[in-house]
Amino acid sequence: SAVISQKPSRDICQRGTSLTIQCQVDSQVTMMFWYRQQPGQSLTLIATANQGSEATYESGFVIDKFPISRPNLTFSTLTVSNMSPEDSSIYLCSVDWQGRETQYFGPGTRLLVL
Amino acid sequence: QKEVEQNSGPLSVPEGAIASLNCTYSDRGSQSFFWYRQYSGKSPELIMFIYSNGDKEDGRFTAQLNKASQYVSLLIRDSQPSDSATYLCAVRVGGGADGLTFGKGTHLIIQP
Numbered sequence: 001s002a003v004i005s006q007k008p009s010r011d012i013c014q015r016g017t018s019l020t021i022q023c024q025v026d027s028q029v030t031m032m033f034w035y036r037q038q039p040g041q042s043l044t045l046i047a048t049a050n051q052g053s054e055a056t057y058e059s060g061f062v063i064d065k066f067p068i069s070r071p072n073l074t075f076s077t078l079t080v081s082n083m084s085p086e087d088s089s090i091y092l093c094s095v096d097w098q099g100r101e102t103q104y105f106g107p108g109t110r111l112l113v114l
Numbered sequence: 115q116k117e118v119e120q121n122s123g124p125l126s127v128p129e130g131a132i133a134s135l136n137c138t139y140s141d142r143g144s145q146s147f148f149w150y151r152q153y154s155g156k157s158p159e160l161i162m163f164i165y166s167n168g169d170k171e172d173g174r175f176t177a178q179l180n181k182a183s184q185y186v187s188l189l190i191r192d193s194q195p196s197d198s199a200t201y202l203c204a205v206r207v208g209g210g211a212d213g214l215t216f217g218k219g220t221h222l223i224i225q226p
Contacts, residue, residue, distance in 0.1 A: 042217060043214075102163050103160070105157040
């Protein structure tokens with residue numbers, strides 16, 4: 001499977017600020033996905049990022065709040081904008097492992113908004 | 115609306131016994147089914163995936179899929195204390211370009 005890293009691993013931020021989370025994969029992948037896991041909850045898909053095109057957002061998530069970049073086949077960023085305490089979550093990127101149509105997850109970014 | 119339902123547990127199973135985890139899904143168009151294991155404070159780890167009706171075995175794990183009943187299960191044989199974790203069921207409606215819809219997970223406790 002792919003080796004996926006995320007930066008930062010955790011952060012504490014003030015409300016009203018923005019944080020950009022990076023996801024790096026050790027091999028080229030077509031699709032990258034961003035999920036959120038709120039405290040005590042399961043994972044919710046935020047958006048799908050395909051290289052060379054705009055991200056596709058799920059219902060309830062908008063580009064102004066969660067802008068995503070996908071500049072190449074091994075890297076993506078998710079920005080959490082104008083943060084509020086409700087944005088406190090674990091943010092995870094995942095990749096679709098080519099040829100197997102399975103998804104593997106990065107280690108996650110733990111975000112606490114005060 | 116895509117929904118995936120799991121019993122949140124906790125499900126307590128004696129060491130060495132078979133743990134049975136169940137999941138139902140609402141979208142009949144779902145094509146791929148996944149089981150992830152998540153330890154506290156860690157990210158989900160893929161355990162099994164299944165696409166076709168029937169059973170799929172991998173070591174101590176068996177995934178079972180019944181599309182007519184919209185039901186997926188995971189059996190863990192010879193349960194070990196290290197199997198104690200939250201098990202997440204996930205489904206995908208389309209192909210590899212689609213994200214996953216997750217259930218809320220079942221908390222499994224293996225009692226030594």
